[in-house]
Amino acid sequence: MTPPWREVSYPRALVVALATVLAITLLYGGLTSTAAFGAYNSAWDGASELRDLADRQDSETVLLQNTTTYADHPPNQSIAIVLSPDAEYTPREADRVEAFVREGGTLIVAEDFDPEPDALLEAIGAEVRFNGSLLRDERNHDTAPTFPVADARTDHPYTAGVDRLTLNRGTPVEPGNATVLATTSNYSYLDTNLDGDLDDTETMQRYPVAAVESVGAGDVVAVGDPSIFINAMLDRQGNRAFARTLLGSHDTALVDVSHLDALPPLVRAQFALRGAPLLQITVGLALVLVVTYLSEAGALAARARHRFAPGEPDPALDAPVGPGADREAAAAWVRERHPDWDAERVRRVTDRVMARSSKGQDDD
Structure with missing residues (x-):
């Protein structure tokens, strides 16, 4: 398994480091006075x-x-x-x-x-x-x-x-x-x-x-x-x-x-x-929206990362299917083997399984 830090590119690491330094500087400046x-x-x-x-x-x-x-x-x-x-x-x-x-x-x-x-x-x-x-x-x-x-x-x-x-x-x-x-x-x-x-x-x-x-x-x-x-x-x-x-x-x-x-x-x-209850409510709602947006963005990024990256083994290659395989059976096999996958990824792998099944029929 590849360590997570090896998947981060140097430019991205530099941007994260600079953003962290900037955030600390702004926080210090915002909490201190001259x-x-x-x-x-x-x-x-x-x-x-x-x-x-x-x-x-x-x-x-x-x-x-x-x-x-x-x-x-x-x-x-x-x-x-x-x-x-x-x-x-x-x-x-x-x-x-x-x-x-x-x-x-x-x-x-x-x-x-x-x-x-x-x-x-x-x-x-x-x-x-x-x-x-x-x-x-x-x-x-x-x-x-x-x-x-x-x-x-x-x-x-x-x-x-x-x-x-x-x-x-x-x-x-x-x-x-x-x-x-x-x-x-x-x-x-x-x-x-x-x-x-x-x-x-x-x-x-x-x-x-x-x-x-x-x-x-x-x-x-x-x-x-x-x-x-x-x-x-x-x-x-x-x-x-x-x-x-x-x-x-x-x-x-x-x-x-x-x-x-x-x-x-x-x-x-x-x-x-x-001193401003209405402002407290507004800021609270804004924070909820920001957290929700970041959560959704994180989920989309996770799904994007779970696409078949170069060098990743194709789960469909291990599927025990043959010519004329049933789609529901193939989907059930994928879900049983990978219960942590979301519906979109299960669908994609099932499509690949069925594609291999159709290719087997054509080869015959």
Whole structure:
């Protein structure tokens, strides 16, 4: 018996291999993202490790593609994360976020230089704001002055077990009535003209970089650098411990990507499918039709392969028939010997048997 792989031609094998590679590439591209702070971005600037950390904290992780889904989760058991949104929240969207916080939810807003988060904080009734100027520390920093290390030793539960935070091109927070959670050293300053030097108009002093404020029954945590939560920064001093403490204090982590273009195409399609029953039915019917078509195509291909290929023994040669053989008897003999054959193949072999019988008569 010839092994199945020997029946496959090299061109066909190459086409199958290329199709497989293309399918894997498309699947990977459809399930991953390259957007900064993206929950499905596994590169240095993504937040996939933050999502994994939330999963390991015995808490449910939910991606919110729309602010309407805030209402689907108990606020007093949930913490929502907003990392550097790309667009401003509309008044109606901000109302939903505010309702979540005022009913007992915790909201983390992390930003450095863009104005959208300040607009959100104002809309939900919080007083804390982001300064927007680049923070540098010439002495207490990680790899460079733009990586200032902040002291996070406070008595607040959100910094329990956290000694410090490491920023990456962050900005101070302006706490207002909020409680400060982390502060830079006395050697930090705001590089307002971005020249990389401490000028006469720039003064070294301590700056708060994280604060928590009560809004209604909930909390708003403002962090002056969304980068502390990205993959490349989570392992810097204190960052993972801070994220773990925040996430571990709640049963559900809501990652708000409603204003962040960070969802891969297949994940976005999954969200769309979940929220559209009619679309689910349509896709289901389409899959049934595709499977049915492939099954029929496979059956036709199998029947085609079972035709008498070059070099295949002719079953009709073994038929014990002679001149004047009865067609029904010949067909019964074929079916008895080959019960796995379909009716079409039985008919073809029977035709050959009868042809041999007629040839025998002619020879006589």
